[in-house]
Amino acid sequence: MIEVSxxxxxxxxxxxGVLVDGVDRTFRVRRTEVAALAGMSLSAAxxxxxxxVGPSGCGKTTLLELICGLQQPDSGLVRSDPAALxxxxxxxxxxxxxxxxxxxxxxxxxxxxxxxxxxARPWLVRFGLEGFEDTRPAALSGxxxxxxxxxxxxxxxxxxxxxxxxxxxxxALTRIQMQGWLDHVLADEPRTVVxxxxxxxxxxxxxxxxxxMSPRPGRAVATIxxxxxxxRHRTSPxxxxxxxxxxxxxxxxx
Amino acid sequence: MRRVIGVIAILALLLGIWxxxxxxxxxxxxxxxxxxxxxxxxxxxxxxxWSNFLVTAEEVxxxxxxxxxxGLAVSIAIHFSHALRxxxxxxxxxxxxxxxxxxxxxxxxxxxxxxxxxxxxxALVSFFSIVVATLDGLRAVDPDMVKLMRTFDxxxxxxxxxxxxxxxxxxxxxxxxxxxxxxxxxAYLAELAGSNAGLGYIFQQxxxxxxxxxxxxxxxxxxxxxxxxxxxxxxxxxxxxxxHRNPE
Numbered sequence: 001m002i003e004v005s006x007x008x009x010x011x012x013x014x015x016x017g018v019l020v021d022g023v024d025r026t027f028r029v030r031r032t033e034v035a036a037l038a039g040m041s042l043s044a045a046x047x048x049x050x051x052x053v054g055p056s057g058c059g060k061t062t063l064l065e066l067i068c069g070l071q072q073p074d075s076g077l078v079r080s081d082p083a084a085l086x087x088x089x090x091x092x093x094x095x096x097x098x099x100x101x102x103x104x105x106x107x108x109x110x111x112x113x114x115x116x117x118x119x120a121r122p123w124l125v126r127f128g129l130e131g132f133e134d135t136r137p138a139a140l141s142g143x144x145x146x147x148x149x150x151x152x153x154x155x156x157x158x159x160x161x162x163x164x165x166x167x168x169x170x171x172a173l174t175r176i177q178m179q180g181w182l183d184h185v186l187a188d189e190p191r192t193v194v195x196x197x198x199x200x201x202x203x204x205x206x207x208x209x210x211x212x213m214s215p216r217p218g219r220a221v222a223t224i225x226x227x228x229x230x231x232r233h234r235t236s237p238x239x240x241x242x243x244x245x246x247x248x249x250x251x252x253x254x
Numbered sequence: 255m256r257r258v259i260g261v262i263a264i265l266a267l268l269l270g271i272w273x274x275x276x277x278x279x280x281x282x283x284x285x286x287x288x289x290x291x292x293x294x295x296x297x298x299x300x301x302x303x304w305s306n307f308l309v310t311a312e313e314v315x316x317x318x319x320x321x322x323x324x325g326l327a328v329s330i331a332i333h334f335s336h337a338l339r340x341x342x343x344x345x346x347x348x349x350x351x352x353x354x355x356x357x358x359x360x361x362x363x364x365x366x367x368x369x370x371x372x373x374x375x376x377a378l379v380s381f382f383s384i385v386v387a388t389l390d391g392l393r394a395v396d397p398d399m400v401k402l403m404r405t406f407d408x409x410x411x412x413x414x415x416x417x418x419x420x421x422x423x424x425x426x427x428x429x430x431x432x433x434x435x436x437x438x439x440x441a442y443l444a445e446l447a448g449s450n451a452g453l454g455y456i457f458q459q460x461x462x463x464x465x466x467x468x469x470x471x472x473x474x475x476x477x478x479x480x481x482x483x484x485x486x487x488x489x490x491x492x493x494x495x496x497x498h499r500n501p502e
Contacts, residue, residue: 068405085405087398095420095497107416108408156406251328 009043016192017065019043023215024077025062035202036062036218040076041194042194046159049186049193051203053224053226053246054213060196061088063218064162081192086163090149092137098148099124099133100225105156120155127151127185143174150182160192167202171223176234183231204239205232222249231251263338287467292474294487295467302456303468305477309452313369313441313478317376320435325384332385333392333418335409350382372444372452378442380433384426388491391425395468423497424498427491431484438480 025037036059045052060245065071068083084105092101099117100107102124106116122135137145146166153161166182167175179202186193186206197203203210204226212222224246228238234245269289275281276288283291285353296303328346332339354375361371395418403413445454453472460469 065401067402070401083403087402088396091396091399091402093417093420095495104403104416105406108406108412109401110412124422138497158405162405186300 004249007041008098010026016048016083017048017192018042018050018080018160018192019077020063020066020080021077023066023073023078025059025066025071025074027216035217037066037073037219039219040213041220042211044160044192044194046192047190049195049206049208051210052194052204052213053198053200053210053250055145055215055250056211057220058216060213061164064164064194064196067118067138067160067162081160081216082131082158083160083162083194084153084158084163085168086150086153088164088166088168089170090145092145092148092152094137097136098129098132098140098144101148102129102151102155108156120151123155125149128181135216135253142170143173143178144232146170146178147181150185154159154189160194163193163195165197168198175199175202180231182206187230192227199245199248201234204242204246205234210246222246224249277500284464284466287470291467292470295465295471296474299468299471299497303453303471303475304454305453306456306465306472307479309481310373310438310441310445310454310476313372313376313444313452314437314483316369316431317373317382317441318437318483320373320377320380321384321433321437322426322430325381325429326388328381329385329392334414346382346385349378352378354379354443354448358444361367362448367448372449374445375444376437376440379443380437383432383436385427387425387429387432388422391422394425405461424491425496427487427495431487434483434487438476438483442476472473 014055019092020040020042023037023040025040026035028034040059040063040207042050042052043065052060052063062071064085064146066073066078067079067080068085070077070085070242093104096104099120103111103113103116103120105111111119121133124130127150129144129147129151132140132144137148140148144171150163150166153163157234167178170178183206193201195206200210204224207226210224210226211220213219214221222240226232226242228236228242232239269402273289276286287295328342328497332342335402357375357378358371361374363376363413365371399417400413403417408416441452442454442457445452446458449455460466460472
């Protein structure tokens with residue numbers, strides 16, 4: 001059994017970096033070969049938030065699975081400190097309460113239920129879920145479900161977070177609120193983050209850098225440094241300018 | 255309330271047609287007794303029927319329980335091992351083709367004459383639906399959920415305990431519900447193959463003595479028993495799996 005070092009609020013940040021260098025990854029679907037990534041490179045320094053934007057089907061999810069060690073590259077190098085995934089859909093367990101869902105990563109490593117719940121409880125309060133500890137996912141709002149899912153990934157205690165379009169399923173208003181919330185949480189609880197999204201604005205508002213990917217097979221076609229103080233305003237001229245540059249790199253002219 | 259009235263109306267109509275049909279000479283009451291004579295047999299033979307119902311009920315209940323335990327164990331073993339899936343699953347299917355009259359004497363020889371041989375037959379005919387449904391439930395788990403658990407460093411066993419098994423429980427109940435009428439008919443066949451008590455035994459005896467109303471009364475009780483068991487299981491499912499189908 002793996003010894004679990006109990007993560008405490010505010011002491012959880014662990015340095016960790018990500019390096020993806022010249023990675024190719026091809027899938028065989030029936031008899032056709034589909035190249036998901038070709039010569040993809042990306043890096044994230046410890047504590048850095050890297051937004052990854054690209055058109056649909058450009059291999060963004062494959063990239064995250066490589067970083068999480070769920071897949072191996074065909075060629076090229078992937079080196080990452082331990083990474084925990086936050087999937088596109090929240091994938092909360094419908095039979096478990098918010099508290100038990102948040103504690104799932106701890107239970108996955110063998111922590112007894114009572115201990116895992118006690119550890120997760122103060123985090124639910126911090127994440128604005130107080131009073132919903134015993135509520136099942138079906139009765140939570142979309143934003144709350146996403147917060148539980150994010151907390152579950154944070155409590156995995158990994159230095160790297162791989163977020164796969166975490167807010168894509170939310171309505172526009174909730175998404176903006178959740179972006180502000182995530183910005184706040186990550187300022188409080190720094191982690192290395194690879195944030196995959198198709199929302200360019202989200203990448204610019206949240207990222208230290210934005211990596212733009214080409215259509216499939218995906219590779220990085222541009223890297224845009226976002227050197228702006230936080231919290232960033234999505235309507236500020238600087239944000240709008242960077243957003244325009246990213247869209248241009250995507251081949252979209254606004 | 256309107257639902258109840260509707261149910262009663264439909265049943266009354268069907269019984270009415272049946273009654274009129276037999277009374278008008280459509281069928282010899284020796285082969286097809288009229289509902290009123292079945293009802294009379296239910297009342298007149300109530301103590302006989304009740305004591306034999308208890309025998310059958312015990313066979314069915316314990317048989318389904320045995321089937322659930324064995325079925326769950328077999329499903330989990332098959333789920334974890336491809337070799338077992340290839341070797342055992344065909345046998346599970348084949349086990350359903352064995353005629354009870356062929357099996358019954360062997361079981362009596364091994365287990366003696368009484369409850370135990372009946373239990374095995376009931377369990378045998380009802381474990382199939384539990385295995386098939388449970389395996390489907392275990393395999394239907396979202397592969398992304400399994401990936402997520404792997405990034406949390408969960409072992410195969412913990413993925414099973416925390417994700418796969420709870421996700422498959424509704425399917426286990428579905429399998430058990432399908433098994434209910436099969437188990438009742440299984441008990442009937444087992445008693446037919448050799449017994450000295452039970453509703454199947456009563457049916458056979460009454461049939462031989464041309465007491466058709468009593469035979470039909472025994473079948474009626476079996477049907478009511480199956481319905482009751484089915485409804486009970488649905489209720490238990492609602493209590494045990496409140497998240498399923500009726501999220502609060």
